[in-house]
Amino acid sequence: MSIEYSVIVPAYREKLNIKPLTTRLFAGMGPEMAKKSELIFVDDNSQDGSVEEVDALAHQGYNVRIIVRTTERGLSSAVLRGFYEAKGQYLVCMDADLQHPPESVPDLFKSLRDHAFTLGTRYAPGVGIDKDWPLYRRVISSTARMMARPLTVASDPMSGFFGLQKKYLENCNPKDINSQGFKIALELLAKLPLPRDPRAAIGEVPFTFGVRTEGESKLSGKVIIQYLQQLKELYVFKFGANNLILFGAFWSILFFYGCYQLYHLVF
Numbered sequence: 001m002s003i004e005y006s007v008i009v010p011a012y013r014e015k016l017n018i019k020p021l022t023t024r025l026f027a028g029m030g031p032e033m034a035k036k037s038e039l040i041f042v043d044d045n046s047q048d049g050s051v052e053e054v055d056a057l058a059h060q061g062y063n064v065r066i067i068v069r070t071t072e073r074g075l076s077s078a079v080l081r082g083f084y085e086a087k088g089q090y091l092v093c094m095d096a097d098l099q100h101p102p103e104s105v106p107d108l109f110k111s112l113r114d115h116a117f118t119l120g121t122r123y124a125p126g127v128g129i130d131k132d133w134p135l136y137r138r139v140i141s142s143t144a145r146m147m148a149r150p151l152t153v154a155s156d157p158m159s160g161f162f163g164l165q166k167k168y169l170e171n172c173n174p175k176d177i178n179s180q181g182f183k184i185a186l187e188l189l190a191k192l193p194l195p196r197d198p199r200a201a202i203g204e205v206p207f208t209f210g211v212r213t214e215g216e217s218k219l220s221g222k223v224i225i226q227y228l229q230q231l232k233e234l235y236v237f238k239f240g241a242n243n244l245i246l247f248g249a250f251w252s253i254l255f256f257y258g259c260y261q262l263y264h265l266v267f
């Protein structure tokens with residue numbers, strides 16, 4: 001049977017999460033969808049036993065494989081590599097660490113039948129970020145999301161849980177896509193030739209962002225800097241270089257206003 005659905009998982013040192021993710025994902029799909037699906041881990045030479053873990057699952061009959069990159073690193077570029085190698089016409093990307101519920105993947109694929117791009121969103125009534133998520137991550141996440149507001153109408157462009165129809169990726173020159181950093185969904189939302197009507201272009205599936213129980217987060221200062229560089233490039237792409245100065249002034253005023261308010265709150 002030909003593959004219709006591909007799930008891409010960027011993974012770095014995620015051995016302990018590979019088995020639960022694979023078994024929960026295929027169980028959540030059910031036998032009919034599972035027959036038409038593949039799961040691809042894109043690993044950056046973790047050398048932690050991830051390859052053996054995936055091989056064992058493949059021997060048990062799961063349609064899963066692992067691509068090991070030895071000359072490249074990074075979440076966004078790993079996702080793109082998986083997307084280009086995927087056989088399905090419907091692609092979903094999710095994290096390995098189970099912060100994205102594997103049981104919600106069929107809902108993303110369902111939404112992709114009617115939309116070019118679908119985002120798993122944490123900003124919908126009744127769902128959200130797990131209450132145990134640390135305050136500093138909430139602040140970083142909200143600020144990053146606010147700064148992306150002018151670039152897309154999507155409610156959660158910071159989400160790493162998203163999907164798209166492959167034909168839209170094939171209609172875009174790979175050289176035009178910035179593959180640095182973590183925010184590949186935002187990049188694709190801004191650059192892919194999606195339908196003009198936002199209702200046809202973007203679907204949203206609410207999900208609750210869980211807490212990692214195995215392994216460690218790879219978010220670092222470098223990733224935050226890469227995000228700011230990406231934002232700058234996307235602002236220029238969308239609004240032109242001149243308007244970048246206006247946005248710079250706007251965000252500076254907002255930043256100093258925020259600091260001022262915080263100062264008065266604390267002292």
Ligand SMILES: Nc1nc2c(ncn2[C@@H]2O[C@H](COP(=O)(O)OP(=O)(O)O[C@H]3O[C@H](CO)[C@@H](O)[C@H](O)[C@@H]3O)[C@@H](O)[C@H]2O)c(=O)[nH]1
Pocket residue numbers: 009010011012013014042043044073074075078094095096097099141158159160161182183216217218219
């Ligand atoms: N191949 C590869 N995978 C990577 C790399 N860095 C991170 N990953 C993988 O990318 C996924 C997300 O990495 P985390 O380190 O768990 O990210 P996070 O801080 O929890 O950030 C998440 O939340 C954001 C929303 O606030 C998401 O935008 C982001 O994609 C990610 O899901 C995990 O599966 C991790 O193994 C890398 O350099 N190479």
Ligand SMILES: [Mg+2]
Pocket residue numbers: 095097099212217
């Ligand atoms: Mg994580």
